[in-house]
Amino acid sequence: MRLVSGNLVRLLGYTEVFLCIVGLGLLVARKQWRDYSWLGTFLGIRAGSSLLLIGIHQIVSPLFGARAAYNYYACVYWATAAIESVVTLMIVYSVFKLAMAPLKGLQTLGMLVFKWAAGISVAVALGNAFTPNSAGSYLLTAISQLQRTQSILTLCLLLFVTFAIRPMGLSYSSRIFGVGLGLGIMSTTDLVQSAWTAYHQSINSTYNLIFGVVSCSIFMLWNVYFALPEPKRRIIVLPTTSPFLRWNQISQALGDEPGFVAVGGVPPEVFAPAELEIMRRASAKMPAAAGFPMPKVTDFPASAKRAASSAI
């Protein structure tokens, strides 16, 4: 049973590397690298790390013994897990950016919120790592925390993309949704695995098979999404009362350069003669406002008395 399980784990490892390479090829062949460069980076890192781990298991273990091999294996595994966690955050960021592309205002606002959330996640992860309870394993604790916060952020993105798919002009066949779904499955599995780890203190566990199958299924899912032609984005038609439309307009206005209004202390000398003449005539026609005396024509100096150079 153990031999069969071991062979299956190795087979799944090779399959994972193969699927990652196919995924990279599809990204390049479909000319999607510009939009999904972080996903490509993730696939490259995963293929490289899995190859390295297989190499350590197959070559280092017989040569230097199980203990040395395990140390190398664990270091490579945890280091690549940390890198992949950061790259996954970048994938989530790029997927959100792509999904929100038609709604520029919300995109800008969402990306700002995302940057803050990601920054706080990293700060909290590092903060939790350097507590007295994490004696000796600061790096591991930081990686674990970062993974958890990244997983939660990813699930939030997936929920958002799933429930706001229509206002964004997407469908469930869109690659944006496919990538989000794959990341969501991966994040849930990561969280379940984190809770599971404590009860199975051996690298050789049948549960490896389950997680291996899930991992290969995710890469297969991405490959299918990138192999099939993507349906074009629908024309987005929103009712005028749509909160998406309203918030998009508000967000767009928020990013504008502000105009400036002189509210007081403006001497008449700063105005050009023509401007003064216009104001003088306008004030002559203005009805008296309640509580304020109507400005007199004589409040404004006559333009003929002032040269243009003195006004400047």
Next chain:
Amino acid sequence: MKTIVRSFVVVLALTGAIATTAIPAASAKTSVSAVKTSAMPQPRCPLNSPDGCGMNQW
């Protein structure tokens, strides 16, 4: 189709949320909880484990 996909996503999110609540209790039992969903087995022991955490058994 829409309902199935939405239900699946909600189940994923709920599973993740439930797992998150179980992680602190699990973390108290072990110093190793850094994981990634991979076909390669996850190292579950601290470094310098006596038998290499069962490295030769798979």
